[in-house]
Amino acid sequence: xxxxxxxxxxxxxxxxxxxxxxxxxxxxxxxxxxxxxxxxxxxxxxxxxxxxxxxxxxxxxxxxxxxxxxxxxxxxxxxxxxxxxxxxxxxxxxxxxxxxxxxxxxxxxxxxxxxxxxxxxxxxxxxxxxxxxxxxxxxxxxxxxxxxxxxxxxxxxxxxxxxxxxxxxxxxxxxxxxxxxxxxxxxxxxxxxxxxxxxxxxxxxxxxxxxxxxxxxxxxxxxxxxxxxxxxxxxxxxxxxxxxxxxxxxxxxxxxxxxxxxxxxxxxxxxxxxxxxxxxxxxxxxxxxxxxxxxxxxxxxxxxxxxxxxxxxxxxxxxxxxxxxxxxxxxxxxxxxxxxxxxxxxxxxxxxxxxxxxxxxxxxxx
Numbered sequence: 545x546x547x548x549x550x551x552x553x554x555x556x557x558x559x560x561x562x563x564x565x566x567x568x569x570x571x572x573x574x575x576x577x578x579x580x581x582x583x584x585x586x587x588x589x590x591x592x593x594x595x596x597x598x599x600x601x602x603x604x605x606x607x608x609x610x611x612x613x614x615x616x617x618x619x620x621x622x623x624x625x626x627x628x629x630x631x632x633x634x635x636x637x638x639x640x641x642x643x644x645x646x647x648x649x650x651x652x653x654x655x656x657x658x659x660x661x662x663x664x665x666x667x668x669x670x671x672x673x674x675x676x677x678x679x680x681x682x683x684x685x686x687x688x689x690x691x692x693x694x695x696x697x698x699x700x701x702x703x704x705x706x707x708x709x710x711x712x713x714x715x716x717x718x719x720x721x722x723x724x725x726x727x728x729x730x731x732x733x734x735x736x737x738x739x740x741x742x743x744x745x746x747x748x749x750x751x752x753x754x755x756x757x758x759x760x761x762x763x764x765x766x767x768x769x770x771x772x773x774x775x776x777x778x779x780x781x782x783x784x785x786x787x788x789x790x791x792x793x794x795x796x797x798x799x800x801x802x803x804x805x806x807x808x809x810x811x812x813x814x815x816x817x818x819x820x821x822x823x824x825x826x827x828x829x830x831x832x833x834x835x836x837x838x839x840x841x842x843x844x845x846x847x848x849x850x851x852x853x854x855x856x857x858x859x860x861x862x863x864x865x866x867x868x869x870x871x872x873x874x875x876x877x878x879x880x881x882x883x884x885x886x887x888x889x890x891x892x893x894x895x896x897x898x899x900x901x902x903x904x905x906x907x908x909x910x
Contacts, residue, residue, distance in 0.1 A: 559647035560618055562625040562632050566643045573630045573641045576691035580638050582657075587869065589661060591847055592856040592909070616850060620672035621648065628664050628791075659777055660791045662842040672849040691791070713865045717884040718894060719858070720903040722748055724877040730902050745870055748879050749774065749836045752868055755899045756885060759892035760832050770832045836868040845874055856909045858882070 625632040625648060633643040722730070722744075730747045739746075749772070757770045844857045859869060859882055867884040881903070885893065894905050 557649060558618070559649060560621050560625065560632075561647040562629060562645050563622040564626045566626075566629040566632075566645055570629060571643050573633070573643055574692035575638065575640055576694070578691065588860045589665075589844065590858050590860065591844065591854040592858075593851060593853075594855045613849070613851065616672055620668055620849070623671045624664065624668040627667060631664065657777070658837075658839045658842050662844065663791065665847050666843065669847050669849050714887050715865045715884050716887050716890045717860075717882060718890060719906050720752065720881040720883055720899070721873070721905075721907050722879045722881065722903050723873070724875060726902040727878060744877075744879055745838045745840055748870060748881060749838075749868060751899060751902065752881060752883060753834055753836070755893050755896045756834060756866065756883075756889065757832065758896065759885070759889040762892055763888045768832045769830065770834065773833065773835045775835060775837045832866065834866040834868065835864065836870070838870040840870055840872050840879065842872075845872065845876070858909075 629643050629645070630641040632645050632648050633641040634646050636642055727744045727748065730751065731742055731744065734742045734747045734750070753770070753772045760770070761767055845854055847854055847857075855874065857871065857874075858880065859871065865884060865886055867882075869882040871880045871882070872878070873880055883890075883893075893899060
């Protein structure tokens with residue numbers, strides 16, 4: 545089954561409320577400056593689970609099994625929302641989250657960045673499994689509030705209008721899958737005296753960027769300056785106290801720049817100016833801008849609710865053009881790249897011989 549042939553039909557919608565009410569003193573959670581600037585673009589995470597051999601051999605009633613699993617997911621989600629109480633609240637535009645136990649839609653979950661999403665899913669699965677002792681502690685108020693304390697919100701971002709508005713383009717998203725052997729070959733080819741051991745994320749993102757700019761140049765008929773914005777999770781890189789387990793958005797545009805300019809930490813004013821610069825750069829028509837985000841090493845393939853681990857974890861197309869999203873394959877070594885480009889650029893890049901020497905386009909997953 546190829547991913548582009550997957551069709552999802554929502555058959556039921558339900559709002560799940562936290563199993564316990566949120567205390568009054570936690571009724572509001574301020575956004576940080578990082579949260580304020582993050583565009584309102586949602587990237588869903590899809591987890592696919594295989595049928596077990598017992599289900600097939602023993603002719604299990606799939607309707608009853610589905611109802612049982614659905615009930616378990618809803619019950620455990622209700623408890624998880626008590627720990628992650630802002631996820632059941634209501635968004636007060638670019639200012640805060642009103643933690644009023646409104647509930648979360650069972651058919652979808654919109655939470656912050658991949659790190660927060662991973663933490664939430666880990667807690668949810670452990671609750672579903674009925675673990676006596678969970679490895680994810682009950683979330684303390686400080687974990688939600690530390691981001692806004694360290695990086696306070698800015699009034700400039702509190703406008704009712706979107707901070708960044710992107711031009712609409714006819715885009716298409718396709719999966720480019722790099723298996724472990726191809727990545728090893730690509731790393732060997734890319735190694736140099738200055739970079740003797742490039743990471744798999746570096747070599748994959750660099751190759752895609754190179755081929756994407758070639759496709760753009762071919763369609764434009766001239767060379768347009770190109771920029772790749774590599775977004776990094778800063779929790780373990782910032783060197784600042786209390787940031788390793790921070791919940792919410794905590795991303796930066798490049799580790800080398802951070803080490804060089806901000807080794808002593810960041811202030812909201814510095815973040816504000818840097819984010820404005822990044823936003824202006826992304827909106828420039830004189831350059832071809834690409835953004836790359838890596839969800840590699842997040843343990844999504846460990847998400848076991850009681851019927852095994854996922855056989856495939858993927859995502860849906862982005863609303864942004866020139867967007868690269870990297871995720872682990874099930875072996876933890878290969879990479880699945882979700883690439884969103886303008887239709888005319890995708891038509892060229894998907895037949896690029898250099899890229900196809902290392903990647904398969906939309907391969908079957910079952």
